[in-house]
Amino acid sequence: MLSQGWLTLGSARHRSWSHSRQETYDRCPRSLYFQYFPWGDPDQNLARFLRRAVTPERLAGTIIHDMVVLGLRTLVRRQTYPLGLAANGIAKYDEAIRDSLRIAKIVKKGTRPPDEGVCLFHHLYGVEDVAGESRGREIVECCLTAFETSSALEFLKTTNFDRWERILTDTDNIPSFIATADLGFEGAAGLRVYAAYDLAFRHGDDFILIDWKTGSKSGRSLLAARRQLAVYGLWAMSRGIPLDRIKVQVYWLQDGEQWDPQPLNAEDVANALRQIEEHDTVEREATTPIPDRNGEIVKYEADRDAFPAQPDVVKCGWCPYRAICDEGRAALSLKERRVA
Numbered sequence: 001m002l003s004q005g006w007l008t009l010g011s012a013r014h015r016s017w018s019h020s021r022q023e024t025y026d027r028c029p030r031s032l033y034f035q036y037f038p039w040g041d042p043d044q045n046l047a048r049f050l051r052r053a054v055t056p057e058r059l060a061g062t063i064i065h066d067m068v069v070l071g072l073r074t075l076v077r078r079q080t081y082p083l084g085l086a087a088n089g090i091a092k093y094d095e096a097i098r099d100s101l102r103i104a105k106i107v108k109k110g111t112r113p114p115d116e117g118v119c120l121f122h123h124l125y126g127v128e129d130v131a132g133e134s135r136g137r138e139i140v141e142c143c144l145t146a147f148e149t150s151s152a153l154e155f156l157k158t159t160n161f162d163r164w165e166r167i168l169t170d171t172d173n174i175p176s177f178i179a180t181a182d183l184g185f186e187g188a189a190g191l192r193v194y195a196a197y198d199l200a201f202r203h204g205d206d207f208i209l210i211d212w213k214t215g216s217k218s219g220r221s222l223l224a225a226r227r228q229l230a231v232y233g234l235w236a237m238s239r240g241i242p243l244d245r246i247k248v249q250v251y252w253l254q255d256g257e258q259w260d261p262q263p264l265n266a267e268d269v270a271n272a273l274r275q276i277e278e279h280d281t282v283e284r285e286a287t288t289p290i291p292d293r294n295g296e297i298v299k300y301e302a303d304r305d306a307f308p309a310q311p312d313v314v315k316c317g318w319c320p321y322r323a324i325c326d327e328g329r330a331a332l333s334l335k336e337r338r339v340a
Contacts (some may be wrong), residue, residue: 001218002309003030004253005015005073008041008042008045008303008304009040009041009301009302009303009304009306010033010037010038010039010040010041010047010301010302011037011039011040011207011290011299011300011301011302012037012039012114012287012300012302013039013298013299013300014192015103015191015261015283015284015287015300015301016191016192016193016194017179017188017191017193017194017276017279017282018174018177018193018194018196019194019196019227019228019335021035021036021225022227022275022276022277023224024036025279025282027311027315027319028310028315028319029307029310029323030307030308030309030310030311030318030325030327030328031309032064032307032322033266033302033304033306033307034047034321035047035051035052035084035321036326037287037302037307038051039299039303040301042310043324045112046323046324047321047324049113049119050124050321050323050324051320052117052118052119053118053119053120053121053320054118054120054121054210054320055118055120055121055132055136055318056120056132056133056136057132057135057136057139057214058091059093059096059097059118059120059136059216060137060140060143061139061214061215063089063092063096063140064089064111064139064143064144064214064253065139065198065212065214066169066170066186067085067086067088067089067090067092067144068085068144068198068212069167069168069169070082070085071085071147071148072167072199073154073167073292074080075156075157075161076164076167077200079268079317081148081153081157082196083148084145085148085283086140086141086145086148089140090137090141090142093136093140094137096117096118097120097133099117099121100117100118100119100123103117103118103119103123103183104119104120104123104124107119107124108126110180110287114272120133120316121320123149124320125323126165126323130165133147139214139254141221142254143214143253143254146253146254146256147212147253150154150253150257150259151257151258152210152251152252152257152259152296153323154259156199156313159201159203159204160269163200163201163202163203164201164202165197165199165200165201168197168198169200174194174195174196175194175195175196175197175235176192176193176194176195176235177192177193177195177234177235177239178190178191178192178193178238179191179192179193179276179280180238181278182228182271183234183237183238184269184270184273184326185273185276185277186273186277187280187281188276188277188280188281191276191280193231193235193276194228194246195231195232195234195235195236197209197210197211197232198210198212199210199212200232200236203208204249205245206245206261207236207241207245207246207247208246208248208249208260208299209229209232209233209236209246209247209248209249209264210248210249210251210259210263211225211228211229211232211248211249211250211251212251212253213225213250213251213252213253214253214254215254216254217254217255219254222250225250226250226265226268227268227271227272227275228250228267229248229249229250229264229271230264230268230269230271232248232267233246233248233264233268233269233271233275234269234273242267243264244263246263247262247263247264248261248262248263248264249261249262253335254293260306277326285298285304286302286306286307287300288300288301288302288308296325296339309325309326309327309328310330311327311330311331312331313331316329316331317332318333
């Protein structure tokens with residue numbers, strides 16, 4: 001355990017904003033530190049591995065997105081959508097579970113894990129979650145089957161594929177823009193903002209942005225999705241597309257959504273601008289830019305304590321970084337003592 005009062009420094013080469021970065025911070029600032037500022041920290045190697053630990057539902061979501069991308073890329077290339085991706089998705093899900101068990105065994109032996117492949121959270125921490133694995137498999141089948149018969153796919157088949165933006169894979173550079181006054185930013189000048197849209201294309205006079213969702217719809221997830229699409233809209237605006245030409249839709253695959261993109265809400269854009277600026281202020285105050293001899297910033301250094309842990313027995317119980325977080329382990333230990 002680290003002694004209280006010691007500086008425990010980590011660093012990152014860049015500071016930026018993304019929806020996933022914001023969500024990580026909102027769950028717990030300490031998890032953002034481990035996720036984005038691990039270089040140089042005493043637990044650097046373990047932190048970089050733990051960022052690949054996922055729940056079965058998160059694994060299912062990744063596989064669903066990969067299968068939808070495969071299907072849409074095939075549609076654009078061959079003018080036909082490949083049916084049967086649900087079965088392929090389930091096979092990939094089961095393969096990933098087997099691979100996770102293999103990686104977990106390697107880690108438990110103290111051997112360096114492979115650089116690729118995810119590890120399911122419960123495999124890593126030695127907890128059974130048969131129900132969770134089964135639920136993940138059901139989500140894969142449900143979402144991919146729903147997409148194959150969706151009104152979204154039927155509409156997409158009728159569009160001009162030459163007017164589609166690149167369909168992103170996990171090897172593509174994530175689209176981004178720079179925060180400027182022209183886009184409405186009052187602060188955060190020069191900050192790079194990432195906008196990993198799921199689908200973007202022109203149709204008539206409209207520019208349409210879509211985000212596929214594989215989770216459950218709730219008040220909180222709806223608010224987060226609206227912010228996410230507003231940031232995608234800012235990316236489109238940075239490319240010269242007027243706000244009144246942008247339409248967006250959060251497409252909840254489990255819920256049998258109907259295809260119905262709506263105009264981007266200006267209030268959502270204003271809220272997204274505010275949240276990005278607020279988060280930029282937090283990270284600027286918590287980090288120190290380190291220049292080279294020519295004055296160029298080469299990294300941003302941070303102390304763990306500048307990103308304080310927010311112990312919570314539920315959140316800590318599902319946090320991949322609990323193995324290297326003193327506060328998280330303490331919260332879980334207290335829970336176990338109370339149960340006993």
